[in-house]
Amino acid sequence: MKKSVFALLLCVFVTSFSWSQEWLTSFKFAKRLALMEDKMILAVWENSASYAYPVLIEDNKGIKYEVKLFEDENANKLVWEYFVPVIISESNYDQLAEDYLKDKSYQYKERFNDDFLKVMDPNGNIINTKALDEYGILNLTRLIRSYALNLSFLKSEMTSYFENKSFSSAFRLAVKYLDFATYAKDDVKKEIVNLSDIYMNEAKTLLEKSNFDNKSALTQKIELLDLNKDLILGRHRKVYRALKKTNETSIDKINKSLYAFLQYASLKGIGKIEQSLKWQGQVSQNDLNKIKFITK
Numbered sequence: 001m002k003k004s005v006f007a008l009l010l011c012v013f014v015t016s017f018s019w020s021q022e023w024l025t026s027f028k029f030a031k032r033l034a035l036m037e038d039k040m041i042l043a044v045w046e047n048s049a050s051y052a053y054p055v056l057i058e059d060n061k062g063i064k065y066e067v068k069l070f071e072d073e074n075a076n077k078l079v080w081e082y083f084v085p086v087i088i089s090e091s092n093y094d095q096l097a098e099d100y101l102k103d104k105s106y107q108y109k110e111r112f113n114d115d116f117l118k119v120m121d122p123n124g125n126i127i128n129t130k131a132l133d134e135y136g137i138l139n140l141t142r143l144i145r146s147y148a149l150n151l152s153f154l155k156s157e158m159t160s161y162f163e164n165k166s167f168s169s170a171f172r173l174a175v176k177y178l179d180f181a182t183y184a185k186d187d188v189k190k191e192i193v194n195l196s197d198i199y200m201n202e203a204k205t206l207l208e209k210s211n212f213d214n215k216s217a218l219t220q221k222i223e224l225l226d227l228n229k230d231l232i233l234g235r236h237r238k239v240y241r242a243l244k245k246t247n248e249t250s251i252d253k254i255n256k257s258l259y260a261f262l263q264y265a266s267l268k269g270i271g272k273i274e275q276s277l278k279w280q281g282q283v284s285q286n287d288l289n290k291i292k293f294i295t296k
Helices: 001-022 027-037 073-082 090-098 104-111 140-147 151-163 167-184 186-209 215-232 236-244 255-267 275-281
Strands: 042-046 054-058 064-067 083-088 118-120 137-139
Touching: 001 255, 027 042, 027 083, 027 151, 054 073, 064 073, 073 083, 073 140, 083 090, 083 118, 137 140, 140 186, 151 167, 167 186, 167 215, 186 215, 215 236, 215 255, 236 255
Parallel strands: 042 083, 054 137
Antiparallel strands: 042 118, 054 064
């Protein structure tokens, strides 16, 4: 009941904001709203929003024109249509850096710290770590094309992790992100895989501290899922070589189906069709449905 009331109040509140085209100023609120609306967050530091922020917008003919993001009505309509926009207070920097920068790459830290717009998932993890800027000016239309993701595919796992961070919720969200990357456009696959890594690394840390009875089997599953990432990114031969070094008898029973999928997909990906058929019968239908997206 409390959640239903909160959701209703949230909808009323955000409707008033979207009508006025004002960006949110509460990061916590923005994350909750993004979760509800299955959207990514578009965030910027407070100091960066205090000046005329130029962006490029493309019209239907592909002609680019420059506008001031926080002053142009059309630009802000686009932002609210595709993202949950938020201006993050500089006073939150130290806490957010502590929460989000541990074990992150140099590239990730650079985007976290810079003045550019940051596209985040509802948990606050950044996806757009590669540059999309043209002559120092961000192309808002291209940003939308690449990163305005509909997260409904991740709804259950995203909500579970949002509400309760644990090995299980982090692991399941990481795996779901890999599935999401499988079906995603090529230009954003790698960055979705990078998001998956964030949650998988968290799951690894929690697994190491656990006393689960099947800890070794879960560790093996995570290692096999690392190979699945390579398949998604088109590195079929790398997966093929890695699997040649494995001993099938060492694969735990809970990982047999995943192992068979990796064998089948990597062999098919490098053109060894006849050899791949040996594994096809051991692959789940759900995984078979992914093959055309992995071996195209």
